[in-house]
Amino acid sequence: MTGIGVLADGAIRAMIGAGQITADPAVTDAQVQPASLDLRLGTVAYRVRASFLAGQGRTVAERIAEFEMHRVDLSAGAVLEKGCVYVVPLMERLALPKGVTAVANAKSSTGRLDLLTRTITDGGVEFDRIGEGYDGPLYAEICPRSFSVLVRPGMRLNQIRFRQGQAVLTDAELAALHAREPLVDGEAMISEGLGFSVDLSPRDGDLVGYRAKPHTGVIDLDRIGQYAPADFWEEVRTREGRIILDPGAFYILVSREAVTIPPDHAAEMAPYLAMVGEFRVHYAGFFDPGFGHGAAGGRGSRGVLEVRCHEAPFVLEHGQVVGRLVYERMQAPPERLYGAGIASNYQGQGLKLSKHFRM
Numbered sequence: 001m002t003g004i005g006v007l008a009d010g011a012i013r014a015m016i017g018a019g020q021i022t023a024d025p026a027v028t029d030a031q032v033q034p035a036s037l038d039l040r041l042g043t044v045a046y047r048v049r050a051s052f053l054a055g056q057g058r059t060v061a062e063r064i065a066e067f068e069m070h071r072v073d074l075s076a077g078a079v080l081e082k083g084c085v086y087v088v089p090l091m092e093r094l095a096l097p098k099g100v101t102a103v104a105n106a107k108s109s110t111g112r113l114d115l116l117t118r119t120i121t122d123g124g125v126e127f128d129r130i131g132e133g134y135d136g137p138l139y140a141e142i143c144p145r146s147f148s149v150l151v152r153p154g155m156r157l158n159q160i161r162f163r164q165g166q167a168v169l170t171d172a173e174l175a176a177l178h179a180r181e182p183l184v185d186g187e188a189m190i191s192e193g194l195g196f197s198v199d200l201s202p203r204d205g206d207l208v209g210y211r212a213k214p215h216t217g218v219i220d221l222d223r224i225g226q227y228a229p230a231d232f233w234e235e236v237r238t239r240e241g242r243i244i245l246d247p248g249a250f251y252i253l254v255s256r257e258a259v260t261i262p263p264d265h266a267a268e269m270a271p272y273l274a275m276v277g278e279f280r281v282h283y284a285g286f287f288d289p290g291f292g293h294g295a296a297g298g299r300g301s302r303g304v305l306e307v308r309c310h311e312a313p314f315v316l317e318h319g320q321v322v323g324r325l326v327y328e329r330m331q332a333p334p335e336r337l338y339g340a341g342i343a344s345n346y347q348g349q350g351l352k353l354s355k356h357f358r359m
Contacts, residue, residue, distance in 0.1 A: 004165035005331030006266045023092040034288040034334035035266040038156035042089040045072040059122040060139050082148045090138040102130040104160045111306050112354035114146035114250045117157045146212035146250050150220040167328040184257040193324035199256040200318035201241045209236040209253040229357045241318035245309035254351040258300030260292040263333050267325045290337025
């Protein structure tokens, strides 16, 4: 591995071959994405009293022993209940080489179900951030926020991205990239990344989003395209260009901008400033090379926004900036782009629920 940037699929396969990423059972090719690796749930979930980080000099296993309430065998499938916190050992483990760091994130479908999923490690003092030289197991902390879910071993709820050095584009570099190859279909709002605003004035009709219903059935994460949206979601409609967010409620909205990720770049969704209001775009997320890009059959794809309101009702207006995309250079272009020759559920998307719901 040479050069600064996000590691592409070829480099990830090389890490697997070198024993820097190992798993039981072995990693499959289907887990390798253009700029990340999907992580798989193991066979047991520990119901714990509270979310935690291991902390320096401590292992996750030690902390589980401290906080465990009971354990759940996932072998035949088991329900993780809404409002509870679970820790699940993952099948993968790392032995990161010098100079390579990692960051993990929930997969798109995980976030769209309001399924808070974060990666923790031995000695970890941050969620989802893994320093160079880490040698040890990986764990997923899972907290279903809106819906109880049925899970099984091998399910892929989160993913990990590897970096060598610092590859984030400055605002000046991002502006230059946009001038060469437009990243959005309108004016680019560039400030510590590419700004995302919310679309509350759709061209057709008045459907602007969905709000999670508070009392629903279980969602089996293996059932794709099987669930009726009306059983789990209320439609959010407006012709006024604004909605009022309810405290504690979870919403699926969509960005006004259609964005593209060039093949030699990757991006990560980051929350906007906490000072903009009583809400946040709830989950950061990875955007792979080729997302919305012509080389992968895209014509710009809008970003789905997972929004949770905090303590007070809040008026959200059309065009309000709610998040930002932080772009990074790839160390090398991936062998396969998002949406080109791989199962990519959200290429060319607009307002869209997770893949578990019927269109």
